[in-house]
Amino acid sequence: MTNPDTTQEILTTADGVPLKVSLKRALRRKKRNSLLLVAPLFLFILLTFLLPITDMLLRSVDNKIVPDLLPRTAPLLAGWDETGQELPGEDIYHAMVEDINEGAATKTILRLGRRLNFERAGMSSVFRKTARKVKGLQQPDSYQAEMLKIDQHWGDINIWRLIKRESGAFTKSHFLSAIDRQTNDDGTIGPKPEYKQIYIKLFGRTLALSLLITVLTILLGYPISYLLATLPTKTSNLLIILVLLPFWTSLLVRTSAWIALLQKEGVINDLLVAVGLIANDHRLAMIHNQIGTVVAMTHILLPFMVLPLFSVMKTIPPSYMRAARSLGATRFTAFVRIYVPNSIPGIGAGAILVFIMAIGYYITPELVGGTSGTFISNMIAYHIQGSLNWGLGAALGTLLLLLVLALYILYDKIVGIDNLKLG
Amino acid sequence: MAENNDPLVRFVDIQKSYDGEILVIKDLNMDVTRGEFLTMLGPSGSGKTTCLMMVAGFEPATHGEIYLNGQPINNVPPHKRGIGMVFQNYALFPHMTVSENLAFPLEVRKMNKDECKRRIKRALEMVQLAEFGNRRPAQLSGGQQQRVAVARALVFDPDLVLMDEPLGALDKNLREQMQFEIKHIHEELGVTVIYVTHDQTEALTMSNRIAVFDDGIIQQLAPPDILYEKPDNAFVAQFIGENNRLLGTIMEADDVSCKVEVDGGGLIHAKSVNIAGIGERATLSLRPERVIIQPPEGSLPNIFDARVKELIYLGDHIRTRVNVCGHDDFVVKIPNSATQAVLQKNTTVKIGWEMEDCRALDPSD
Numbered sequence: 127m128t129n130p131d132t133t134q135e136i137l138t139t140a141d142g143v144p145l146k147v148s149l150k151r152a153l154r155r156k157k158r159n160s161l162l163l164v165a166p167l168f169l170f171i172l173l174t175f176l177l178p179i180t181d182m183l184l185r186s187v188d189n190k191i192v193p194d195l196l197p198r199t200a201p202l203l204a205g206w207d208e209t210g211q212e213l214p215g216e217d218i219y220h221a222m223v224e225d226i227n228e229g230a231a232t233k234t235i236l237r238l239g240r241r242l243n244f245e246r247a248g249m250s251s252v253f254r255k256t257a258r259k260v261k262g263l264q265q266p267d268s269y270q271a272e273m274l275k276i277d278q279h280w281g282d283i284n285i286w287r288l289i290k291r292e293s294g295a296f297t298k299s300h301f302l303s304a305i306d307r308q309t310n311d312d313g314t315i316g317p318k319p320e321y322k323q324i325y326i327k328l329f330g331r332t333l334a335l336s337l338l339i340t341v342l343t344i345l346l347g348y349p350i351s352y353l354l355a356t357l358p359t360k361t362s363n364l365l366i367i368l369v370l371l372p373f374w375t376s377l378l379v380r381t382s383a384w385i386a387l388l389q390k391e392g393v394i395n396d397l398l399v400a401v402g403l404i405a406n407d408h409r410l411a412m413i414h415n416q417i418g419t420v421v422a423m424t425h426i427l428l429p430f431m432v433l434p435l436f437s438v439m440k441t442i443p444p445s446y447m448r449a450a451r452s453l454g455a456t457r458f459t460a461f462v463r464i465y466v467p468n469s470i471p472g473i474g475a476g477a478i479l480v481f482i483m484a485i486g487y488y489i490t491p492e493l494v495g496g497t498s499g500t501f502i503s504n505m506i507a508y509h510i511q512g513s514l515n516w517g518l519g520a521a522l523g524t525l526l527l528l529l530v531l532a533l534y535i536l537y538d539k540i541v542g543i544d545n546l547k548l549g
Numbered sequence: 550m551a552e553n554n555d556p557l558v559r560f561v562d563i564q565k566s567y568d569g570e571i572l573v574i575k576d577l578n579m580d581v582t583r584g585e586f587l588t589m590l591g592p593s594g595s596g597k598t599t600c601l602m603m604v605a606g607f608e609p610a611t612h613g614e615i616y617l618n619g620q621p622i623n624n625v626p627p628h629k630r631g632i633g634m635v636f637q638n639y640a641l642f643p644h645m646t647v648s649e650n651l652a653f654p655l656e657v658r659k660m661n662k663d664e665c666k667r668r669i670k671r672a673l674e675m676v677q678l679a680e681f682g683n684r685r686p687a688q689l690s691g692g693q694q695q696r697v698a699v700a701r702a703l704v705f706d707p708d709l710v711l712m713d714e715p716l717g718a719l720d721k722n723l724r725e726q727m728q729f730e731i732k733h734i735h736e737e738l739g740v741t742v743i744y745v746t747h748d749q750t751e752a753l754t755m756s757n758r759i760a761v762f763d764d765g766i767i768q769q770l771a772p773p774d775i776l777y778e779k780p781d782n783a784f785v786a787q788f789i790g791e792n793n794r795l796l797g798t799i800m801e802a803d804d805v806s807c808k809v810e811v812d813g814g815g816l817i818h819a820k821s822v823n824i825a826g827i828g829e830r831a832t833l834s835l836r837p838e839r840v841i842i843q844p845p846e847g848s849l850p851n852i853f854d855a856r857v858k859e860l861i862y863l864g865d866h867i868r869t870r871v872n873v874c875g876h877d878d879f880v881v882k883i884p885n886s887a888t889q890a891v892l893q894k895n896t897t898v899k900i901g902w903e904m905e906d907c908r909a910l911d912p913s914d
Contacts, residue, residue, distance in 0.1 A: 449640035451627040452605055453654035454705065460628075463653070467644045 183527070186304075186520035189297035192289075195238045196225045200293040208287045208313075219269035219280075223260055230257035244515050245288055245299055252279045284311045300521035325505070325522065329529070332502045335420060336484035340431075342424045343480050344473060347431035351472070354432075355439035369432050377426065381493045384422040388412040388494070414496030422490050427483055431476035438472030474541045482530055502526055555619055556580035557709060557741050558604060563613035565599055565765075573599050575765040577613070581743060583708075586735050588744045590752040591762030592788070597745045600762075601711050604743065606630050618708065628657075633702030633710040633740075637717055639694045641686035647673070647697050648682035654705040672700040675734060692723045699731060703740065712744045716751065728754045749789050753777065761785050778836075782823050783913035786834035793840075793879050795833040796912065802827055807909050809833055813875015818850040819909040830912035837868075837882040839906040842892070843899050852901035855879070857892050867892075873900065 137145040193200045198221035206214045229235030239253030259276045266272045273280040291309060292299065302308055302315065306323040310316050317323065350369070354362045372380060387393045395409045404410060412418060442465065450460035488503040495504070502522060509519030558581035565574040574596045581587050589597035602608040604615060606627035614621050622630055641650050651669045660668075673679045676696035686694055695715060702710050712731075716724045732755045735742050746752055752759045753773045760770045761784070768788075769781045780786035787794065797811040807821045809831055817833055824831050844852055855871035869881045869892060881900060883889055892898060 443638065443640065445636045445638060445640040446642060448605070448607055448627075449634065449636055450642075450653070451607075452630075452632060452634040452711075453657065453701065454628050454631070455653070455657045456626075456628055459657055464642055468642075 182516075182520050183524050184520075185516050186300050186518075186524050187296045187298070188517065189292060190295050191238060191241050192292050193295055195229050195234055196222070196289070196293060198222075199225050199289070203286070203290040203293055206286070206290060208283075208290050211283065213270070213281065213283055214286050216268065216270055218286075219273055223263060223269050223273065226253070226257050226260050227263075230261065240514070242288065242292065244303075244518065245292060246285070248279070249285070249288075252277050252285070256280075287311060287313070297517070300515075300517040301525075303518050304521040304525055325502070328500070328502050328505055329525070331416075332485055333529075335416065335423075335499075335501070336481050336487075339420055339423050339427060339484045340477050340481045342420070343428050343431035344477060346424070347428055347435055347476065348469075348473075351432050351435035351439050354436050355442070356444070366436070369429055369436075372426070372429060377489055378493075380426055381422055381490050384418065384425070384494060385413055388418055388421065413494050414499070416495070416499040418494035418496065419491045419499035419501075422494050423484060423487060426490060427480045430479045430483060434475035434479065435469065435472040438475070439469050442468045470541075474537070478534070478537055481533070485530060486526060554583075556616075557583045557585075557618060558743070559616035559619075560600075561614050561616065563600075563603065563615065564611050565596070565603065565608065566611050572611075573765055574603075577765075577767065579760060579767060579770065581709075581741060584739045584741055586732070586742045586744065586755055586757045588746060588752040588756040588759045589762055590746060590749060590759050590788075593747060595762040596765040597747075597760075597762045598713060601713055601743060601745050604709075605632055605634055605711055631705075631707050631709075633705070633707040635695075635698045635702045635710065635712040635715040637714045639686070639698040639715075641694055641697055641701070643686055646683050646685055647678065647689070650686070650697060651682075651701050651704050654701065658705060668704055672704040675703070675737075676700045676730070691719050692727060695719065695727055696730070699734065703734070703738065707740070709741045709743065712742060714746055715744075716746075716748075724751070725754075731755065753789070761788060763788070779822075780834060780908065780910070783832040783834065783910045786832075786908065786910060787913070791837050791880065791882075793835040793837060793876075794913075795835070795874060795876055795879075797831060797833060799824055799827050799829055799831050799909070802909075806904055807831075809909060811874045811876070815853055815874035817874070817907060818904045819907040820905050822908045823910045825911075832910045832913050833907055834910055835902060835907045837880045839902055840881045841901050842881065842883060842889070844901040849901035850904045851907065852899055854897055855881075855900045856897050857894050860892065860894060871898075871900065 139145055139148045199218060202218045202221050203214065206218060226235055229238060235253055235257045236250075239250040242253070243250035255277050256273065260273075263269075263272055270280075279285055291313070299309065303318075304325050306318050306326045307315055308318045354365055354369075357365070385392070389395070390409045390411065390413075392413070394412065395404075398404045399406050399409065412421070446464050446468065447460050450464045451457070455463065485501075486503050487501055488507060491499055491501045492504050492507070495501070503526070506519045506522045506526070509515045509522065560577045560579045563574055563577040564572055566572050577600065589600060591597045599608060603610050604617075606622070606625065610623060614623055616622065617630065617632075641647075642653065645653065648669055651672055652665055655665045655668060669682065670679070673682055676699060678693060678696055678700070681689065681693065681697075686697065689697065698715065702712075715731075716727050719727060728751055731742075735755075744752075744755065753776075756773055758770060758772055759776050761768045761776065763784050769776060769785045771779075771781075776785065776789050780789065783794070786792050795809075795811050795817065797809040797817070799807055800810050800816065801808040802821055802824060805821060807819055807824060809817050809819055811817055811833070819833050841849065846852075853873050855873040857869060857871050858877065859870040861868040861870075864885065866885055867883045869883055870877075871879050871881055873879045883892070
């Protein structure tokens with residue numbers, strides 16, 4: 127080599143192939159094998175979980191129903207100036223009559239009515255009424271006049287503005303609803319009337335109660351885990367079974383048990399009355415409110431705090447505490463300065479597990495939460511099963527998902543995900 | 550603290566039981582002198598670590614009293630004893646840097662910041678880790694962690710440092726190096742050390758005195774050379790160094806010497822150390838390096854025929870297993886030197902030894 131400074135020597139194997147290429151070849155087979163091993167599970171998750179969820183989440187912005195069911199009106203409305211004070215022209219009324227006619231024949235127009243009813247109460251009946259009467263319309267002089275005769279709402283410019291606004295394939299109205307906002311008649315975005323604002327409050331309550339439940343599980347779980355971790359293995363194994371025992375009982379049974387305990391005529395109230403702590407006509411309301419939700423969920427989620435805490439504490443050698451004591455620290459100082467910092471990964475893992483499970487909890491708040499103790503998930507379930515406003519349900523679900531992800535990132539920034547130990 | 554000759558640690562009639570059925574320590578009486586390096590040596594389960602834990606305050610004595618500086622400490626909690634301790638797995642606090650680890654004993658003593666810094670610096674220099682103050686224990690090698698643990702146990706100037714098999718996790722070379730380092734630190738600081746190990750080489754290398762533990766009893770408490778050359782009983786002879794053991798019956802005995810008829814045949818002239826009396830059983834103990842090959846006729850009181858069974862080349866010496874007096878596992882160390890005769894396998898040679906080198910001890914089982 128004449129100039130070793132400029133020539134970068136490439137390492138090669140004995141037959142002259144560059145070392146990196148050769149290494150990559152050797153690793154390729156290994157990579158392929160591991161991919162094959164993962165593939166069945168991956169496909170299963172993809173088909174049964176990821177795709178349906180994505181589909182569901184997309185419904186939060188999906189609005190195809192309006193342009194699909196108003197194929198003639200929607201394009202024409204695009205040319206109408208909704209900022210003026212004039213109603214749409216005759217051609218648009220004509221197109222609407224034909225669209226409604228066609229929709230009435232296929233019975234799809236009611237779906238459109240229901241969709242637009244989410245935006246403005248009364249839209250459903252406007253469409254139903256019109257669909258019933260528009261059939262008899264035979265080449266009238268003025269479609270506008272005839273429609274106004276059927277339902278005077280068709281003369282309200284705001285209804286046309288609404289239809290134009292929602293005639294695109296995508297809508298932001300579900301997300302606006304989910305954060306208690308709406309598009310005003312003049313096209314600006316503002317808060318909903320006070321009596322209709324529920325979701326922000328519900329998100330706030332869900333977060334606050336989940337946080338409270340997480341703190342309670344730490345307070346209750348830490349001493350138990352410490353005891354379990356310091357006892358001889360034989361005893362601690364037995365006690366761990368007691369911690370796991372609730373897992374063998376159905377969630378519904380456990381929640382119902384709390385109803386039996388906490389209700390007005392329940393065990394705890396009876397007991398308090400019997401000892402004379404409260405008067406018979408002043409029985410405590412501990413269920414169908416926030417107390418019920420917090421008590422039952424703390425109980426149900428406690429094992430998810432105890433197990434990671436225990437597994438982390440088990441790895442803290444007893445010699446740490448002994449070393450601290452021999453170095454002059456009291457039992458308390460040694461505990462606070464040595465033991466607790468070493469158990470933080472367990473607290474972190476338990477807290478994030480409990481909090482994320484709590485924030486999306488459904489059954490327990492549904493059964494024992496009453497009106498003041500329900501969570502956002504109960505509202506999502508209501509929109510999916512009850513009001514059939516899937517778009518809003520999906521929007522709320524998406525927000526919940528984003529919230530959890532944001533908190534997860536926050537946690538990573540503060541505590542560090544590397545510090546997480548799940549066992 | 551005034552210099553005095555009172556023992557720093559005193560064990561008086563100590564007994565210890567964990568389960569109320571078995572005594573782990575049976576009636577221990579021992580004084581540890583100021584500035585001494587005392588090693589408790591023994592097989593596992595012999596009670597040596599229990600003994601250390603009682604001094605540290607982590608295990609209560611079932612009976613008896615331990616005195617530190619003349620004060621009974623049975624009811625003094627560990628953090629008030631002011632004893633430094635080095636643990637088997639170092640027990641460095643993983644969430645603190647090296648400096649923070651060293652600062653911990655000073656902070657809990659509410660020492661002022663400048664004094665803290667000065668002492669940490671001094672302690673780190675002592676163990677040659679001056680630049681490592683900001684590292685975490687996990688970023689250090691085993692030997693470095695060990696040094697930090699030693700520095701931490703010494704940083705608050707305790708009178709007494711306890712070490713519980715501190716070198717057990719290190720590899721052989723590092724262990725030997727650390728043995729010398731700890732020994733030198735001890736010599737420099739003049740601190741009293743109680744050291745627990747099951748490694749006899751370690752004990753011999755480092756200690757002023759060694760207490761050999763077995764079965765909850767101190768079998769012998771003596772300086773290393775005495776322990777090796779003049780073991781009191783068969784257990785010590787067997788446990789410390791390599792040893793040839795011959796069992797037999799005492800035929801003649803006085804205070805100085807005795808004659809023992811070995812089980813395999815042959816009358817051996819031995820030094821009386823710990824024997825019961827004529828007609829009783831005894832163990833003869835003889836170090837392999839004290840055996841002389843092909844001694845001149847009549848020059849030694851004990852000369853026997855030995856058949857060479859095995860030769861193992863070990864560089865500086867040749868470990869030779871011979872059959873003598875019906876014992877098949879008799880080992881002789883032959884120095885590898887030009888003047889030494891080379892033995893052949895399955896030949897018979899004469900071997901012999903002095904009466905003083907062969908100690909007649911209690912009949913061990």
